[in-house]
Amino acid sequence: MKHKVTRAAGTGFTHLVLGGYTLLALFPILLVIINSVKSKDGIFDSPLSLPTAETWSLVGFEKVLAKSPFIHFFGNSLTVTLVSLVLILVLGAMAAWALSEYKFRGSKLLAIYMAFGIMVPIRLGTVSILELVVKLELTNTLTALILVYVAQGLPLAIMILGEFIQQVPKELKEAARCDGVGEFKIFFQIILPLIRPAVATVAVFTMVPIWNDLWFPLILAPGEETQTVTLGVQQFIGQYVTDWNAVLASLSLAVLPVLVMYVFASRQLIRGITAGAVK
Structure with missing residues (x-):
């Protein structure tokens, strides 16, 4: 008792x-x-x-929706975030599968190289990234932001997904191979469904920094046509006068996608975190 x-x-x-x-x-x-x-x-x-x-x-929402291109900024952020997220998850899962399933010369060095992407902040290379973007003529394009965010998110995605892929029983993969199932089908039909909690965890942890980022949109895509939500909000903030109604309204609208994604992915996110903790 x-x-x-x-x-x-x-x-x-x-x-x-x-x-x-x-x-x-x-x-x-x-x-x-x-x-x-x-x-x-x-x-x-x-x-x-x-x-x-x-x-x-509701004057703040009226100013944001009727008197500013906020919808366009919102669309830019949504495009950059979704495309980056899909590329990170697909490429990260495939790379994690290759590094954990196939042993080849240099695989450990490649894994260590990926680990450096987690330890070294990508913003330290901003000058070099800007120079490369200028040479490729990608300034003021959403493509530049997508490429940077994919490079930023891949190391963490590979590390997390690789740990979960290693937990998949080898018997499942060997049984599928014995039945003549190809490697691509094994990956997409067996491995991916089993690591959905890890995929949801990576998706949430990857989406939030991309959606909230101000650094790279300000440097690589500050043009009117390529501004994201976080950069577009700055137009309501002045040196002497700040339209707080518009700022708070735009921030309220900007936070909605993150909340919606968390609501739909929360169960898989919790399963992924607890599975990693148990391991």
Whole structure:
């Protein structure tokens, strides 16, 4: 009985800590969304309170959607993020399969080389990347951003997916080979379905930095036609005057894709994280 009480107390304390951390993490997002539907006076007079009949205002959303090319910026971010994400997941999974399944000369050196991509921040090579983009005539193009993000996300994807692929029983692969199944079918029909939690984990961890990035869009694609959401928000921030209604409204719209993806991938994400922890 005493053991059960102690266990229940420990579980309750754990849930209390996790609940407190969840509130702490969600508080900034909720604060942005709440203030995005307030008037300017309501934002500055009571930023922590819910909107009332007097402070309720959608002027920020009207400015963002009607008086700025926000939809175009949103489309640019969505295109860059989705294309980069697909390339990272497909190429990363195939590379992880090759490195974990086939042993060849230089495979270990190649794995170490990929590990450097995790340890060394890609922003340290910004000058060299910019020079290469200029030589390839890819400045102010979404292609430049996609190539950079794919190079940025591949090392982590290969490391995580490789660890999960190694956990797949060899008997499944050998049985498929004995039945005459080709390597591509083994990979796409057997391996990929088994590592879906890892794929979802990589997708979430990869999407958030790409969607929120301001550094490379500012340097490689600052043109009006190629601006992303994070860069487009800057037009509402001035040296002397800042349109906080428009800023908060644009940030509220920008955070929606990340929340939607997390809702749909949360179960697979948790399974991937817990599987890695158990390992």
